[in-house]
Amino acid sequence: MKKQFLILITLLISTITFACSCxxxxxxxxxxxxxxxxxxxxxxxxxxxxxxxxxxxxxxxxxxxxxxxxxxxxxxxxxxxxxxxxxxxxxxxxxxxxxxxxxxxxxxxxxxxxxxxxxxxxxxxxxxxxxxxxxxxxxxxxKLENYIYQFENGFNITKPIANIDSIFKNGKIKNYINPYTRLELFIDKKGNLNFVTAGLNYEFKTDSIYNLKTEFKIKLKKQVTEFEQDAMELIRKMPKWEIKRHIETNLPVSHIRHLIIQFNKEKKEWRYEL
Missing domain, CATH: 2.40.50.120 (OB fold (Dihydrolipoamide Acetyltransferase, E2P))
Structure with a gap:
């Protein structure tokens, strides 16, 4: 009986945590x-x-x-x-x-x-x-527009202006050793793609008061693979993105967008997750 009671309490706590977590x-x-x-x-x-x-x-x-x-x-x-x-x-x-x-x-x-x-x-x-x-x-x-945003709530989620599916259909077909990567894109407040890099090959400067990013720099921390180079080449064919805006004020901001990209060797096709 005691064990059943503990299980019930655990389930209730889990339900509360799940229902109200945000x-x-x-x-x-x-x-x-x-x-x-x-x-x-x-x-x-x-x-x-x-x-x-x-x-x-x-x-x-x-x-x-x-x-x-x-x-x-x-x-x-x-x-x-x-x-x-x-x-x-x-x-x-x-x-x-x-x-x-x-x-x-x-x-x-x-x-x-x-x-x-x-x-x-x-x-x-x-x-x-x-x-x-x-x-x-x-x-x-x-000044909200002076910072770079990444995962913060209260902003729209952006997409490339170009047809990303068409671009990825024309990706190179190779026998890549490790056909998976996560790319980080720096897009300015006008929707221009400024930088794209793979993995953790970047660093930020962060404001000491508001704990928000003020500067994005590419810094090579690991060697870029052939697959990552080809993936970044595809992304550079999408130079224009939707403008990221603060929903409440409609102010445009610079932001970091990430994509997970992989190549299916069996089907010989590129895939992505925005």
Whole structure:
């Protein structure tokens, strides 16, 4: 019986982790996208007459984002499962007297914030890490278009303007020894392919405040194979790519795009994964 109980608990924890897991955006990118970033205390929590939702009132002690700086902000959330009768693995709630760091934004003219998939969170004794505090302090000076993006959320996924399938159909047919590689492409904010390199033959410079890439350089760390050379030759036939843009602001940015490329020896055909 005890073993069955432990198995059940393990499954429940796994379900919760899977259901609510997501990539939390880098603080500066969430800072850029939202309407308010503030530190405040919950001074009231009032349930609706039917108890299906509640409204919390924050007394704001510190606004970080430039613009309007209201002293009081209110948010309405769906009530806890004990009131609604609906329990999910992603339930979270806000209580009176809690202190929070909040990244808030308007959606359908309603001011909201999230807990999962956000940097919003409860903070004990007003403690914020030194790194995040620096980001908050310098956030209004941030220029999104000055950095290079790779895996960050909040941007469109780009494709080449040319027909990639047609280009790969005309790839060289050889008896490659190791017909597999991952290529890294540097594409500027105008959609121009500037560099392409294989494996880890590159390096970045990273900003010390926002932890974002500022410079991309090719640096040969291992010998490029014949297959990799031919793969890069194919990629150079796609000099123009869709422009990568920040979804919230529509600003164009430079970015790193990677492709996995392989050659099927039996079918004698090139394959790729964007």
């Amino acid at each position: 990539d939390i955006p880098k603080p500066i990118l969430e800072f850029e996208s939202v309407d308010y970033v503030f530190k405040g205390k919950v001074v009231s929590k009032v349930y609706a007459i039917d108890s299906l939702n509640y409204t919390v009132t924050f007394e704001v002690f510190k606004h970080y984002k430039k613009g309007e700086k209201p002293k009081i902000l209110e948010f309405t959330f769906t009530s806890e499962g004990e009131y609604t009768g609906e329990f999910t693995s992603c339930d979270w709630h806000v209580n009176k007297d809690e202190k929070w760091l909040v990244y808030a934004y308007y959606s359908n003219k309603k001011l909201i914030f999230s807990y999962y998939c956000s940097n919003s969170r409860r903070i004990e004794n007003w403690n914020i890490s030194k790194n995040e505090q620096r980001i908050l302090d310098y956030g209004n000076s941030f």
